[in-house]
Amino acid sequence: MIDIVVAVCSTSPQLAGILLLDLPNVVLTDLRAEGGELRGVIHVEASGAQCPACGTWSARVHGNYTRSVNDLPTVGRRTILTVRVRRFVCEAKQCPRRTFAEQVPGLTRRHSRWSERLRSTVATIGLALAGRAGARLCAALGIKSCRSTVLRRVGELPDPAPSDPRVVGVDEYAQRKGHVYGTVLVDVETHRPVDLLPNREASTVAEWLSERPGIEVVCRDRATFYAEAATVGAPQAVQVADRWHLWHNLTQTVERCVSRHSACIRAALSTTDVPAPSGSDADSSNDQEQVSPWPTGHRFADRVRATHAAVHELLAAGHSQRAIARHLGMGGKTVARYARAATPEALFSGQWQNRPSKLDPFKAHLRQRWADGATNAWALWKEIGALGYAGGYGAVRDHLRTMRTVPQAVALKPPSPRRVSGWITTRPEMLPEPHRRRLQAILAHCPELTALVEHVGTFADMLTTLQGERLGQWLVDVRGDDLPSLHNFAAGLERDLAAVTAGLTLPWNSGVVEGHVNRIKMLKRQMYGRAGFHLLRKRVLLA
Structure with a gap:
């Protein structure tokens, strides 16, 4: 790399001002680029310096030496300043220090190899990004620093001046x-x-x-x-007292109140216009069970229907029963029986007949339990076994299989107490229409929750309009209703009444x-x- 040497004197004061930020009594005498670094030489022209121990001004020079100081990168290059430092003699006899080295205000400090502006820049980066991210940004800017150094620079910052807020x-x-x-x-x-x-x-x-x-x-x-x-x-x-915390405590109280009246929620849901399970499908299934014990999908019935259709199709095509027997691999008497039958159901005989079963006395009980939501075949088998059923599990399982194919009406799940409390604590004009209708149905079955909604609305109006003077009457009204959870909330407000009233009155x-x-x-x-x-x-x- 070609070394560039720039002599900075009175002909280039602007460059020295940019690099040194117009520090008083500081002169830049040399600046050169070496291996990706900028190296400058500066010295101080002040006539003397002040002793850091006793504050005595001294102009008596004891000696001088050079020190290197890392400065902020310039045009992406690391900048190192070589400072010619003078050591002065302190002439105060009572001073414990005999000699001291001068410092450049705004540039150097004792025992530091970083300039003041470099320390300040790294500390600012550390305040914003902390250690690891700050070290990565320093590396991108050309500043050599690890994460621990970045955090140390933050720790060295002085505390802000103490304030006395109102x-x-x-x-x-x-x-x-x-x-x-x-x-x-x-x-x-x-x-x-x-x-x-x-x-x-x-x-x-x-x-x-x-x-x-x-x-x-x-x-x-x-x-x-x-x-x-x-x-x-x-x-x-x-x-x-903070208003958000007051409202948050009230919403928790509302949820506890609603939990105490879960039965009212279920009762309101049962009387609303919900599609009830219809018995038409089950009745049609029972009728089909009485007419044809082997409906479509049973392996024996499907096989008989397919064979019956094939035999009658070949007969219609003009084939003889003997030819049909050879073609289908069936006996002659079997083909004749299929040919005589007008419908496949006429062939359902023997074991396919609708004979009485041990399960018949218990089918009504099974249908009722199925309607109640009990769908576990093993549990129902055990249940009717206790009632006197002596048959096997397979008959119960097969009977319930026919019921599983019947479409069942989907019942609405009761809303959770948290959901209902959310409806109660939402502004009525912001509540969607379906939720509003369900809330009205619940309130129609529970006067306690109706009173709760009125109290919550009154408290919300106090909180949003800053009318804390109404709090006393609100507490009296709450005591008049049978709402134990809300009574506990009111008792908590009374223990901190002054702060709560101020929170509902003042803008803070x-x-x-x-x-x-x-x-x-x-x-x-x-x-x-x-x-x-x-x-x-x-x-x-x-x-």
Whole structure:
């Protein structure tokens, strides 16, 4: 490769400004391309430097040396800057350091081989993509860095300045689902996370709240430990119960109420216009059984019908009975019997006759049990055996086989309590017409569920129109109906009445907090196996 040497002096100040971002008192004296890398030489023109230990300014030079600093890639090439560093003597007698090396502000720091802007760029990539993905992007940009280095750059970032929000949202997040939980606190007005706590203990949250006396509103769910923390740590703040959690708790209560009235759902379904099983097909099958015990599909009947048709076809063609016997390989008397029979059914004799069976007294019972839904032949055989049937299993099986071919009406399956509760908690104008009709049929058979629908509608109107002053009358109305599950829900609201009333009155809610909980899940998945609390906190607060 051909080496390119560029002398940068007063004739090319623009190139030096682009490369060094116009750093004060820094001069680029040489720049060359070597083996896919850009190497530059810079030095500082300042008259002196400030001691990092005592802050004394010194212009007395003790010596100098060179150090190499990796900088941001330039036009896709790795850039290495060689800095001529001077070492100064600290003239303060009380200073513990006798000499110190100068640093280039905005470019170098002590014991670092990376420039400040390179460190900042890698930290920004780490905040957005974490370790592995961040290392891959760094490689594509020409920055040599492994995933651990990317995460270290994120960990070195300073914490954001502490803030004192006026409206704060509190919720839990899972560090390890089912085992370890933490707390996320969000400024509801700016929609930015304020802090991340390592646990969800009431004492920890209360201590954090007590350090910020400017908090006026605390948005939370209905967890008791957050209610206790807000009461102890921020007694001056108004606690607001989240409306989504209130509605979610109500839907769970509605489902329990509907489960208690499953019999009403089945009764309503039985009286609706559902196609009932018709007995015409079964009756026709029984008639066919009385007229012809061997219907189409039985091997003996089919064979007789085929032979009868063949014999009469040959007779119509003018063949003699002897010729037909030779052609079909049958005896002469057999051919004559087929020739005399006008229909195949006239040949059904002997064992094919409709003789009485041991099963006849039990066929009515079998048909009734079949209509009830019992279709297992072995179980029915055992059942009629207990009633006195002495026959074998095969007769029961063959009898039920004829019934399996009869089309059966499909009965509607009763809707599940969750499905009915979904109908109840859906806006009436948004409910499809078939579901609305089925819900009306259920309510017509159950006055308790009718009262439940009225209470749910009233609560939904309070929640959507922010009319929390109606909550007291709603609780009184609920107590007047026989709905134990809804009574338990009302008792829970009364234990947290102030926060619930505020949640149904004020415009604040915990929706933005739930969004950040979902974001934390995404960040955890990015850092699978490396998501310690301190690193996770950095990414949540700074990303």
